[in-house]
Amino acid sequence: MTEPSQQSTNQQSMGKFSQWQALSPWAMLSFSFGTAKAILSNGYAMIPIVFAGWKNGFDLSFAMIAALFLIISLTVFSFIQWKKYRFKLIDNQLNIKRGLLFTRKDEIPFNKIQNIRYEQPLYFKPLKLGTLIIETAGSKNDEAHLAAVDSNTAYKIKQQLLQITANSLEENGNSESLLVHDDASCENDVTNLATRTHAFDNTEPANNSSQSLPNIIIKRNLLQLIKFGFYQNNLIWLAVIAGPILGQIQWETLAEIPFFQQLWHSIITLSGDNIILKVSIILLLIALVYCLFALISIFSAVLKYFPFTLEKRQQTLQRSGGVISHQQDALAIRRIQLVQISQPVLARLFNVWTVYLKQVKGQEVEQKTEQHMLIPSVKTTELQSTLGKITGLAGGSCNVPRQYQSIAFAWFLRRGYLPFIPAAILSLFLGANLASLLICVSAVVVSGLIYLRYRQWGYVIDEEAVWQHSGLFSREWKRIPFTKVQHVTLTQTQGQKQKGYAYLTLGLASGEMTLPYISQSDAQYISEKAMMATKYDTTNWI
Structure with missing residues (x-):
C-alpha cells in the first residue's frame, strides 16, 4: 500500500476523531477539581495569613465573600479551559490545542506513547464518564487529559492509539517479532506475530472485532487482594502512622487506666517468673497492633484494585x-x-x-x-x-x-567484620560490663544480617x-x-x-x-x- 493510501485508510479509521473535537461540558467538573487541588496542594503559604486572621478575630462575612469569589473564579476558569480545549487524531499522532490568550498545541506521535489509562473519579461515576490520560516517554507529568469521556469513546480512542502504533512499527521495520520468542518453557504462547500481522493488515478496523478480543491473563478476587494489602508495605504504614502517635501518648496517664492495669496484672499472673513467656505475650500484643495498622493497607488495596x-x-x-x-x-x-x-x-x-x-x-x-x-x-x-x-x-x-x-564469599569477608570495629573500640572505653556485652551481641547480629544478605x-x-x-x-x-x-x-x-x-x-x-x-x-x-x-x-x- 502506498503512503498516501495508507494515510487515507488511517484517517478513515479515525472517523470523527480526524476532525477537531470538543470535550463534554461535564469536563468543567474535572478542570474545577484539578484547579482546586492545585490551589490546596500549594496552600501551605496561606497558613500564616489564615492563622493571623483567626487570632485577630474571624470575620464570617469576609470568609463567605472570599469563598464565593473562589467558586465563581473556578467556574469561569474551568469554562474557559473547556471552551478552548480541542483534540483530534490524524497522521498517526494525537493533536491537542488549548489556551485563551496564548494557544498551546501539542502533537503526540502514537509510537511515542508510553502509557494510556482510563480513570473514573468519584464525581464522574454517576455520569458513567471518566478521564483518558495519555503519557509519553520523556514527559515528567501527564501529557494529555481527555476529561468527561464515556467508556465507549475512551475505548475507541485507546484502540486507535494502540492499533496505529502497531501499524507504524510494522511500516518502520520495528517488527515486534524481535520480542516474541518461540521458547518451549512459555507453555501459553499463542499464534506468532506473522499470523497476527497478516490478519490485522487484511482486516478493516471497523470489522476488527476478532483482533480486539481480550485475552485474560489473570484475575484477583477480594481475598487475594486482602492478602496483598496485608503483606505489602505494612511496615512503612506502621512507621509513618505509629511513630507520631506514640510520640503524642502520655504514657504515665495511660498506665493509670484500669483496663491497662488489669491487662498488665493478667500478663504477670499468667507468666509468673517465666521471662520467655512474658516476652512471647508482649510480642503477641505487638503483632495484634501491627494487624490493626495492616487494616489501612488492606483497605487501600481493595479500594484501589478490586476487582x-x-x-x-x-x-x-x-x-x-x-x-x-x-x-x-x-x-x-x-x-x-x-x-x-x-x-x-x-x-x-x-x-x-x-x-x-x-x-x-x-x-x-x-x-x-x-x-x-x-x-x-x-x-x-x-x-x-x-x-x-x-x-x-x-x-x-x-x-x-x-x-x-x-x-563470591569475598563480598561477605569485606563487610562482615565492619560491625566489630566500633564494638571493639566502645568495649575498650566502657570496659567489661553489661553495656559492652550488648554492643558485642549487636555486632554479631549485624554481621549475621550481612551474611544473610550475602546468601541471597x-x-x-x-x-x-x-x-x-x-x-x-x-x-x-x-x-x-x-x-x-x-x-x-x-x-x-x-x-x-x-x-x-x-x-x-x-x-x-x-x-x-x-x-x-x-x-x-x-x-x-x-x-x-x-x-x-x-x-x-x-x-x-x-
Whole structure:
C-alpha cells in the first residue's frame, strides 16, 4: 500500500476523531477539581495569613465573600479551559490545542506513547464518564487529559492509539517479532506475530472485532487482594502512622487506666517468673497492633484494585480495577524493560509473590506515586503460566529459576567484620560490663544480617536474559533481557583482578542493576551477550 493510501485508510479509521473535537461540558467538573487541588496542594503559604486572621478575630462575612469569589473564579476558569480545549487524531499522532490568550498545541506521535489509562473519579461515576490520560516517554507529568469521556469513546480512542502504533512499527521495520520468542518453557504462547500481522493488515478496523478480543491473563478476587494489602508495605504504614502517635501518648496517664492495669496484672499472673513467656505475650500484643495498622493497607488495596483484571489485547496489557475511582491502565508490552518478582516476609506465609512490570524510569504507569504496573498475590505455581501468557515479552524464558549461582564469599569477608570495629573500640572505653556485652551481641547480629544478605545474592544466565536474586528476609528476582540493556559497566579493584572477580552494572531505561563479586568470565560473557543483542537490534528500548 502506498503512503498516501495508507494515510487515507488511517484517517478513515479515525472517523470523527480526524476532525477537531470538543470535550463534554461535564469536563468543567474535572478542570474545577484539578484547579482546586492545585490551589490546596500549594496552600501551605496561606497558613500564616489564615492563622493571623483567626487570632485577630474571624470575620464570617469576609470568609463567605472570599469563598464565593473562589467558586465563581473556578467556574469561569474551568469554562474557559473547556471552551478552548480541542483534540483530534490524524497522521498517526494525537493533536491537542488549548489556551485563551496564548494557544498551546501539542502533537503526540502514537509510537511515542508510553502509557494510556482510563480513570473514573468519584464525581464522574454517576455520569458513567471518566478521564483518558495519555503519557509519553520523556514527559515528567501527564501529557494529555481527555476529561468527561464515556467508556465507549475512551475505548475507541485507546484502540486507535494502540492499533496505529502497531501499524507504524510494522511500516518502520520495528517488527515486534524481535520480542516474541518461540521458547518451549512459555507453555501459553499463542499464534506468532506473522499470523497476527497478516490478519490485522487484511482486516478493516471497523470489522476488527476478532483482533480486539481480550485475552485474560489473570484475575484477583477480594481475598487475594486482602492478602496483598496485608503483606505489602505494612511496615512503612506502621512507621509513618505509629511513630507520631506514640510520640503524642502520655504514657504515665495511660498506665493509670484500669483496663491497662488489669491487662498488665493478667500478663504477670499468667507468666509468673517465666521471662520467655512474658516476652512471647508482649510480642503477641505487638503483632495484634501491627494487624490493626495492616487494616489501612488492606483497605487501600481493595479500594484501589478490586476487582483486579489484567488482560492482553494484541501487544498491549490492560489493567482495570478500583472501587471508588475506577481505573484502566494500558501498557505496550514492548515498553516493559524488566520483570521484578518480589516476595516480602509476610508474603512467604501465603506462598505468594508480587510481579512488577517495570518500564522507563520516571514514566511509571502511576506517575504520581511512581508505581509500575503490578500483579498482586501470584502463587508460585501461577508465575510461569502468568508470564507465559504475556507473549511478546522480551527475555525469552518464562521459567523462574529455582536455584542461582551465588556471588563470591569475598563480598561477605569485606563487610562482615565492619560491625566489630566500633564494638571493639566502645568495649575498650566502657570496659567489661553489661553495656559492652550488648554492643558485642549487636555486632554479631549485624554481621549475621550481612551474611544473610550475602546468601541471597545470586544470578542465573539464560539464553536471552540474566536473572538477579537478592533480598534479606524477603526474596526478589529480577529478569533483565539482554535486548533492553543500554550500557554495561565492568569494574574491578586490584584485589578483584587477582582473584578473578568483577562488579557488573547493567544500565536499562528503568534503572541500573548490579551484580557484585561475580566471576570475571561470567561478567564478560553477560556484557558481550548484551552488546551483541543490541548491536543487531534496532528496536527502540522504550
